Amino acid sequence: MTTGNEGKVTLVSAGPGDLDLLTLKAAKVLASADVVLLDDLVNPEIVTLAPQARVIRVGKRGGCRSTPQAFIERLMQRYARHGLHVVRVKGGDALLFGRAGEELAALRRAGVSVDIVNGVSSAFAAAAGLGVSLTHRDHCQGVIFVTAHLRDHSEPDWQALAATGMTLAIYMGMSRIESLCATLVGALPAATPAAVVQWAGSANERRVTGTLGSIAAHARAAGLGSPAIILVGNAIGEAASFANSPASFGVHSGIASIEDLRRRA
Amino acid sequence: MTTGNEGKVTLVSAGPGDLDLLTLKAAKVLASADVVLLDDLVNPEIVTLAPQARVIRVGKRGGCRSTPQAFIERLMQRYARHGLHVVRVKGGDALLFGRAGEELAALRRAGVSVDIVNGVSSAFAAAAGLGVSLTHRDHCQGVIFVTAHLRDHSEPDWQALAATGMTLAIYMGMSRIESLCATLVGALPAATPAAVVQWAGSANERRVTGTLGSIAAHARAAGLGSPAIILVGNAIGEAASFANSPASFGVHSGIASIEDLRRRA
Numbered sequence: 001m002t003t004g005n006e007g008k009v010t011l012v013s014a015g016p017g018d019l020d021l022l023t024l025k026a027a028k029v030l031a032s033a034d035v036v037l038l039d040d041l042v043n044p045e046i047v048t049l050a051p052q053a054r055v056i057r058v059g060k061r062g063g064c065r066s067t068p069q070a071f072i073e074r075l076m077q078r079y080a081r082h083g084l085h086v087v088r089v090k091g092g093d094a095l096l097f098g099r100a101g102e103e104l105a106a107l108r109r110a111g112v113s114v115d116i117v118n119g120v121s122s123a124f125a126a127a128a129g130l131g132v133s134l135t136h137r138d139h140c141q142g143v144i145f146v147t148a149h150l151r152d153h154s155e156p157d158w159q160a161l162a163a164t165g166m167t168l169a170i171y172m173g174m175s176r177i178e179s180l181c182a183t184l185v186g187a188l189p190a191a192t193p194a195a196v197v198q199w200a201g202s203a204n205e206r207r208v209t210g211t212l213g214s215i216a217a218h219a220r221a222a223g224l225g226s227p228a229i230i231l232v233g234n235a236i237g238e239a240a241s242f243a244n245s246p247a248s249f250g251v252h253s254g255i256a257s258i259e260d261l262r263r264r265a
Numbered sequence: 266m267t268t269g270n271e272g273k274v275t276l277v278s279a280g281p282g283d284l285d286l287l288t289l290k291a292a293k294v295l296a297s298a299d300v301v302l303l304d305d306l307v308n309p310e311i312v313t314l315a316p317q318a319r320v321i322r323v324g325k326r327g328g329c330r331s332t333p334q335a336f337i338e339r340l341m342q343r344y345a346r347h348g349l350h351v352v353r354v355k356g357g358d359a360l361l362f363g364r365a366g367e368e369l370a371a372l373r374r375a376g377v378s379v380d381i382v383n384g385v386s387s388a389f390a391a392a393a394g395l396g397v398s399l400t401h402r403d404h405c406q407g408v409i410f411v412t413a414h415l416r417d418h419s420e421p422d423w424q425a426l427a428a429t430g431m432t433l434a435i436y437m438g439m440s441r442i443e444s445l446c447a448t449l450v451g452a453l454p455a456a457t458p459a460a461v462v463q464w465a466g467s468a469n470e471r472r473v474t475g476t477l478g479s480i481a482a483h484a485r486a487a488g489l490g491s492p493a494i495i496l497v498g499n500a501i502g503e504a505a506s507f508a509n510s511p512a513s514f515g516v517h518s519g520i521a522s523i524e525d526l527r528r529r530a
Contacts, residue, residue, distance in 0.1 A: 025285035101401030116393040118385040127360045128381040136366030142411030
């Protein structure tokens with residue numbers, strides 16, 4: 001418990017899954033937590049790093065109904081006002097998707113002080129698994145992180161995204177992978193390299209590689225679903241698996257070391 | 266030293282500067298390093314985490330001439346072939362800019378096994394300092410990480426990037442901030458919120474906020490230079506500093522806690 005009545009909230013990024021991908025700072029903050037609010041998609045073993053904390057699961061999966069956002073925000077404020085150190089844990093980096101903006105605004109309005117601890121977003125872990133840079137300079141000048149899951153159920157402007165020539169890292173796109181790839185094929189060559197990485201950066205990571213024209217079918221055939229990152233762009237074609245067999249699919253090991261392969265097995 | 270003759274290379278992401286923003290995995294890998302190749306912009310204190318390693322600086326700053334890329338690649342291969350664990354350290358996340366793609370390809374051609382350890386890229390740290398989500402869903406569907414420093418000295422297609430409606434996180438843009446903001450003003454309202462964060466996620470972080478039309482002058486007036494991240498987009502307008510004074514500039518503390526302010530002071 002923090003001294004006096006000075007409670008606070010720390011927004012902690014849990015990274016893609018593997019607890020070793022937490023930052024040192026995240027581990028320190030968790031060790032001092034009085035209350036931990038745990039999002040869905042966060043490795044549940046993270047609570048072992050917060051042995052003194054009361055843990056509250058506020059996830060939206062696992063058969064439970066979603067915890068209303070307003071309730072989560074009130075909960076954080078209430079505990080902080082009681083002088084407690086509240087640690088709000090979000091998957092990946094808390095500042096990419098995941099409604100941190102709304103939670104920060106609510107806490108700010110309530111006068112509760114907040115710290116933010118960054119983390120590894122899952123598209124980076126997906127690229128690591130494939131053994132590729134997201135932005136190989138032979139191919140592009142950057143990368144776009146976009147969510148396919150929009151508030152109003154509309155679509156991102158795939159044409160405009162494709163027109164940038166950048167690598168696309170698509171979050172939350174698995175439920176509509178067929179339609180989004182079909183739309184992208186209108187703007188990019190069907191032969192553009194693509195990959196799907198499910199549970200990137202966690203022990204059960206699975207990957208398929210292919211092309212924009214083939215990747216949806218490959219991912220379905222391999223049984224990949226959410227949560228997964230869809231990567232599209234020529235930079236992704238640098239993955240080792242493409243060198244072996246451009247149209248191959250299956251679970252790849254990328255350029256992982258022998259130790260890494262053993263660990264994944 | 267690794268057993269037998271099985272050397273390897275691990276590409277380690279050093280994050281934005283603060284050693285506490287290293288991942289647990291990065292710290293473990295550094296502790297087992299025989300040789301550390303250190304990029305420029307990496308906090309030099311990182312070598313304290315690799316007490317047994319021979320440290321080789323291959324940076325491109327500090328008055329020294331750049332170490333040729335081919336030499337760095339040969340060096341890694343040579344040490345790995347001698348059975349050593351070579352740790353190649355890059356700032357931010359190694360898979361965003363920074364030529365990891367070329368180094369991975371060279372090591373793969375040479376048959377050297379490589380692991381990759383992800384990290385926090387500096388645009389995430391910049392957003393944390395400002396206290397904003399990069400992708401507040403009231404404002405955008407994603408974020409673009411783009412380098413302003415192109416191999417052929419050309420410019421990214423700013424019009425196409427602006428047309429996506431996404432937050433822009435511009436790396437290596439400080440030497441041309443005036444011209445790139447002027448170009449973006451042709452495609453986005455001059456009143457679009459913008460920020461510059463120098464040395465994001467390190468002890469000497471400095472921030473200015475303003476608009477696309479004003480940010481270049483604010484950044485120059487505050488004496489900010491490289492390395493810095495330029496953030497542009499309505500999501501950035503959620504920073505606490507905008508609520509206080511939309512056109513303010515100076516070194517902001519965002520929504521940092523009292524502890525954080527003391528630490529930065």
